[in-house]
Structure formats: structure tokens, C-alpha cells
Amino acid sequence: MLRFPNPGSDVDSFIRIFYKLHEELNQQQAFDLDDMSRVLVKSNLATSSGYMGQEALDRSTRDDRSRDPLYNQSKMYSELFKILGWIHPTSNSALNFTFTLMGDHAVAAKQNPKSFFKQCLLGIVYPNAILKVTGNYALRPFVTILRTAQALGDTICRDELIVGPLCLQDDRDIGQFNKMIERLLSVRTSFSELQRWKAEISHNRQIQPNTLENYTRFPIAVLKWSGWFRDQRRSDIYGRSIPFLNLTDEGESLLKAISHQIDVRASDLTNVHPETRVALIRLGFYRTLERANFDLSPVKSGLWKDEQLANAYIKSESVNLLFSPFQEIEPREMAELFPREVISETSTSLNRIHTVSANIRYKPQRANVLMTFGSGNVHTTQTPIESEIRAIYQETSNQNEVIERLVGKYKTSNQNEFYPLIADLFKILGYDCQYSRAGVNYERWDAVIVDEHYSIPIEIKSPGEELFLSVKAIRQALENKIVFLSRQPYRTEQDVTSLVVGFYFPNDRSEVQTLIDDFYTAYNLSIGVIDFRSLLYMATAQLVLMKTHRKSDLVRLRGIINVSDS
DNA sequence: AGCGTAAAGGTTGAGGTCAT
DNA sequence: ATGACCTCAACCTTTACGCT
Numbered sequence: 001m002l003r004f005p006n007p008g009s010d011v012d013s014f015i016r017i018f019y020k021l022h023e024e025l026n027q028q029q030a031f032d033l034d035d036m037s038r039v040l041v042k043s044n045l046a047t048s049s050g051y052m053g054q055e056a057l058d059r060s061t062r063d064d065r066s067r068d069p070l071y072n073q074s075k076m077y078s079e080l081f082k083i084l085g086w087i088h089p090t091s092n093s094a095l096n097f098t099f100t101l102m103g104d105h106a107v108a109a110k111q112n113p114k115s116f117f118k119q120c121l122l123g124i125v126y127p128n129a130i131l132k133v134t135g136n137y138a139l140r141p142f143v144t145i146l147r148t149a150q151a152l153g154d155t156i157c158r159d160e161l162i163v164g165p166l167c168l169q170d171d172r173d174i175g176q177f178n179k180m181i182e183r184l185l186s187v188r189t190s191f192s193e194l195q196r197w198k199a200e201i202s203h204n205r206q207i208q209p210n211t212l213e214n215y216t217r218f219p220i221a222v223l224k225w226s227g228w229f230r231d232q233r234r235s236d237i238y239g240r241s242i243p244f245l246n247l248t249d250e251g252e253s254l255l256k257a258i259s260h261q262i263d264v265r266a267s268d269l270t271n272v273h274p275e276t277r278v279a280l281i282r283l284g285f286y287r288t289l290e291r292a293n294f295d296l297s298p299v300k301s302g303l304w305k306d307e308q309l310a311n312a313y314i315k316s317e318s319v320n321l322l323f324s325p326f327q328e329i330e331p332r333e334m335a336e337l338f339p340r341e342v343i344s345e346t347s348t349s350l351n352r353i354h355t356v357s358a359n360i361r362y363k364p365q366r367a368n369v370l371m372t373f374g375s376g377n378v379h380t381t382q383t384p385i386e387s388e389i390r391a392i393y394q395e396t397s398n399q400n401e402v403i404e405r406l407v408g409k410y411k412t413s414n415q416n417e418f419y420p421l422i423a424d425l426f427k428i429l430g431y432d433c434q435y436s437r438a439g440v441n442y443e444r445w446d447a448v449i450v451d452e453h454y455s456i457p458i459e460i461k462s463p464g465e466e467l468f469l470s471v472k473a474i475r476q477a478l479e480n481k482i483v484f485l486s487r488q489p490y491r492t493e494q495d496v497t498s499l500v501v502g503f504y505f506p507n508d509r510s511e512v513q514t515l516i517d518d519f520y521t522a523y524n525l526s527i528g529v530i531d532f533r534s535l536l537y538m539a540t541a542q543l544v545l546m547k548t549h550r551k552s553d554l555v556r557l558r559g560i561i562n563v564s565d566s
Numbered sequence: 567a568g569c570g571t572a573a574a575g576g577t578t579g580a581g582g583t584c585a586t
Numbered sequence: 587a588t589g590a591c592c593t594c595a596a597c598c599t600t601t602a603c604g605c606t
Contacts, residue, residue, distance in 0.1 A: 567606100568605105568606090569604105569605085569606085570603105570604095570605085570606105571602100571603095571604100572601100572602090572603075572604100573600100573601085573602085573603090574599100574600080574601070574602095575598105575599080575600070575601080576597100576598080576599070576600085577596100577597080577598070577599090578595100578596085578597070578598090579594105579595100579596090579597095580593100580594095580595095580596100581592100581593090581594095582591105582592080582593080582594105583590105583591080583592075583593100584589100584590085584591080584592095585588105585589095585590080585591095586587100586588080586589085586590095
């Protein structure tokens with residue numbers, strides 16, 4: 001029988017837990033089960049040994065990790081988040097996770113989580129590259145459950161779920177499906193027959209009946225929560241009162257909708273042309289979002305070509321794919337196809353984005369990220385630093401090595417060398433960046449990004465001036481912005497950032513962060529802080545890995561930058 | 567009957583030992 | 587040198603108590 005972990009049966013708190021984890025751990029490169037447990041107890045979303053908070057964590061933690069209750073609970077949550085496509089394991093460990101673009105959208109769908117969650121349920125399919133479960137099931141469980149219930153007269157009970165759809169080997173084998181339905185119908189009227197069948201499965205698979213029942217907790221909880229089924233005790237079927245799940249009108253109309261969709265699985269895509277494969281994956285993701293009420297207009301133009309390829313593959317005119325790639329395709333491939341933003345903002349501004357419009361047709365949280373199809377645009381600059389980056393990369397094929405060498409090389413540079421270097425790095429990132437010669441003080445900023453709408457002053461501190469950024473530099477950036485707004489040397493807007501670029505982040509980051517928050521609260525002005533390493537990281541990612549950042553993230557940067565890899 | 571979660575298994579694989 | 591065997595910690599899964 002298909003195994004589902006059962007960390008809890010309250011779907012709303014399940015979702016709340018994910019929001020919290022995303023909020024607390026999104027800044028990290030990756031997180032593990034201990035990070036999850038920490039967040040859970042900290043926000044009182046889990047208890048252990050009868051205690052809350054730190055005491056719970058202390059009491060739960062033990063040498064044998066496998067017997068640590070919170071650890072195990074987090075593990076179960078992580079498995080469900082994985083199967084929904086919201087997090088992916090990293091390449092080093094199945095128990096190290098990163099959030100996915102799909103997970104970002106789960107958070108963006110906060111106002112109305114149901115439609116998004118339901119799409120994720122339909123997207124669950126085995127086998128997949130995200131979560132291995134025992135048994136060789138080729139099964140889209142929730143669709144199969146819906147179909148089974150319909151075939152059984154719009155109603156199904158827990159034990160029928162166990163012996164029927166959750167034990168089906170291959171749901172696309174019509175014969176198998178029909179045989180299952182036939183047998184299910186034949187045992188109806190005899191509850192003991194049904195129990196015998198269940199016992200048989202328990203014995204054959206060496207799984208206790210208790211456990212089989214536990215496996216249905218998550219499916220049953222979400223089937224009811226989604227509105228597809230409603231509880232009803234009935235005694236007309238087995239001659240005694242048994243809780244049943246009745247298909248609702250909503251479940252019924254969903255089935256009708258699904259019948260017009262084409263169920264594509266990863267296994268179907270192994271031999272298709274790479275271009276078509278990519279098109280189907282992209283389309284699968286965006287169509288899933290669209291069905292979950294996301295507004296696709298920002299990516300419409302890009303989807304057109306994918307649609308042509310997909311139509312040719314499906315050999316049909318209107319393609320509506322039942323295929324959720326984040327729940328099925330190798331994490332590595334997905335991360336390449338759907339880079340999450342290279343820049344993620346500081347937690348304060350993230351919170352702001354999370355509380356987007358209350359419309360039903362909300363926009364995705366990171367609309368512009370959606371438009372970065374695959375690789376970034378390749379443009380070359382005639383800058384010395386670009387040649388230098390390319391040369392080192394050619395030699396080492398290692399992005400980190402490139403960065404570290406350059407950090408070492410420019411550690412002692414002065415204004416004359418450092419200012420143009422920073423300007424060139426911004427040029428690589430696609431900005432028209434000009435630097436002011438040192439000593440020229442009618443322009444008080446050290447460099448400026450010139451744009452028709454969003455010009456940005458940049459305060460630079462060369463390592464010769466100060467290795468670690470200081471609070472003073474932040475104040476200067478504020479001054480730059482004020483002068484920018486009042487004298488209008490270049491077109492810009494109030495909410496556009498004023499940047500500070502230094503060699504290393506300030507030593508006292510919290511002081512700097514607080515000051516930046518104060519500036520924002522008092523004057524509604526944003527200061528963004530970037531260190532040399534982060535800038536190099538973005539530039540090298542763009543040059544050698546074809547990864548691109550979202551410009552609006554930089555243009556509105558507030559606080560200390562955190563560049564993370566998708 | 568259903569739920570949270572405590573508590574208890576089992577499995578795996580790296581690194582070692584030993585006999586061939 | 588090779589491979590069979592061993593050990594242990596880390597990892598992963600299952601079971602079911604005790605409450606409402």
C-alpha cells in the first residue's frame with residue numbers, strides 16, 4: 001500500500017507550518033530537520049513530551065536521533081512538503097532541503113491556499129525523483145481515489161481506500177483499474193470480506209493493520225478539507241454503520257475537468273526531444289499555477305512557443321497538461337529550469353511582499369522571476385574584469401575559486417582601482433553604471449546606475465578606505481538619495497534604493513540593519529548594502545553559469561543583500 | 567473513531583578486521 | 587590484493603498508547 005506519513009491531520013495548521021518554515025528558513029542556503037524542529041517549537045506549532053518551546057526541544061532531543069519525537073515529526077512533515085513539490089532535497093543529502101519556486105508560490109497563495117493546495121494534491125504522482133517510497137507504484141493517487149469513488153457510486157470508505165486505489169500498481173492500466181473496481185463492488189455487502197482483504201494485504205506486505213490505517217490519515221484529511229468529499233456514516237452498504245466519504249458536487253466537477261486534461265508523467269518524457277521536454281515541463285508548471293488562480297499574463301508571451309512544441313507532442317490543439325514537474329522531476333533539472341531569484345531580500349521586505357493584494361486573482365509573489373526562462377541573456381561587456389573572470393573560470397571551472405581569487409587580488413585596492421571595478425561589475429549585471437572620479441565632489445556619490453526611470457546612487461568604500469562597511473557609509477547613502485531626490489540629476493523614484501558597496505559586510509550588521517529600518521520608517525527611503533563577494537557572485541553567476549537576477553530585487557533592495565543560489 | 571505523538575522497531579553503508 | 591564478514595552509528599519506518 002502506498003505510504004503517506006502522518007505528522008498531523010489538520011490541513012490548515014499543516015499549511016501554517018510551511019509558511020512559518022519558509023519565513024524563518026528561506027534566508028538559509030539549505031535547512032535540515034533540526035532547523036525545522038527549532039522553528040516548530042519556537043512558534044509553538046509542535047510540542048513534545050508535554051512541553052512547549054525550548055523545554056520541548058530539550059526533552060525531545062536524544063542521542064538516538066531516530067527515536068527523537070520532534071526529529072521524526074519534522075521528518076514526516078518534510079516528506080509531505082517534498083511530495084507537494086514545495087521543498088526539494090539537496091544533492092548532498094535527502095535530509096537537507098531547499099525551498100522551490102513551487103514552495104514560494106505556496107506562500108504567495110496565502111490569501112486562498114485551497115486552490116493551490118488542491119493542484120498540488122493532483123500533482124502527486126509515483127514514482128518521482130523527489131521521494132522514494134516502497135512498492136513499485138505507477139500511481140497518481142488522488143486522481144485515482146476520485147475515479148474509484150465515482151466508479152463505486154460516489155462513495156468510498158477508509159478500508160476501501162486501503163485495499164483499492166492505494167494498492168493499485170498502475171493506474172493507467174485500464175484492466176487493472178477495472179478489476180479493482182469489480183472486486184471492490186463484489187465485497188460490498190460483506191464487511192468481513194472487506195476485512196479479510198485488508199488482513200491479506202497486511203499479511204502480504206508485512207504491515208500492521210494499524211499502520212495501514214495510519215497511512216490513510218493524510219489522504220482522508222485532505223480529501224475532506226479540499227471539499228471534494230464529505231463525511232457521512234452509512235449502514236446501507238455493509239449492513240452496519242461505517243463512516244464513508246461521499247463525493248461532493250465539487251469533486252464531481254473536478255473529475256469532469258480532469259477528464260479533459262492529459263496526464264503526463266516523467267516516465268513519458270525520457271525519450272522526447274530535449275526541447276520538447278523543457279517545453280512540457282515549463283508548461284506543466286505554469287498551467288498548474290494557472291489552475292490555482294495565478295495570473296499568467298507576465299509569462300504569456302514566453303509560453304507561446306512552448307505551447308507549439310507541446311501541441312506537436314500531444315498531437316492535439318488545446319493542451320491542458322496534468323503534470324506538476326516540481327513534484328516529479330529531478331531537483332537539479334528543476335533548479336536549472338526555474339532559478340529562484342538570485343537575490344532574496346531581507347526578511348523585513350519579504351514580509352511586505354507576502355502580504356500582497358487580497359484579490360482572488362493574486363499575482364505570484366515573484367512575478368518577474370517567472371519571466372527568466374532558463375538562462376540569462378548573454379551580453380558581453382568590454383570590461384577587464386569580465387575577461388579576468390572568464391579566464392579564471394576557464395582554468396578552474398569553479399565559480400567559488402573565481403570569487404576567492406578576485407577577493408584576494410583586490411583586497412588592498414584603493415579608490416582609483418576599486419570604484420571602476422565596481423562599476424564594471426554592475427555593467428556585467430546589465431546596468432549602465434558610471435563612476436565618478438575620486439576627488440570630484442560636485443557629485444557626492446561614488447558611482448551611479450543611470451536608468452530612464454530608476455537611477456540609483458552608489459556609495460562605494462574601497463578596501464583601502466575601510467575593509468568592513470561602517471554605519472557612516474549607510475548615512476552617506478541616505479544623503480546621496482536625498483540629494484538625488486531633491487536635485488534630480490537623473491530620473492528616479494522615491495522607492496528606488498540607494499546602494500552601498502563595500503569590501504566586507506559591516507561588522508555590526510544588526511546596528512546597520514536597524515538604522516536602515518529606521519530610515520525606511522522615518523523617511524520611507526531604502527538603503528541596500530552589497531559586499532564585494534556578493535557582487536562577484538552575481539556577476540560570475542551571470543557570466544559563466546548563465547544565471548540571472550531579477551532587476552527589481554536590486555532596484556528595491558533594502559537592507560543587507562543575501563544572494564542565494566537556486 | 568480519530569488524533570497527536572511517544573516509542574519502538576528495521577535498514578544501510580562506511581570503515582574496519584580477518585582469512586584467503 | 588581481494589573479498590567475506592563484522593560493527594556501529596546514522597538513517598529511515600512502523601506501531602500503537604492514551605486522550606478526546
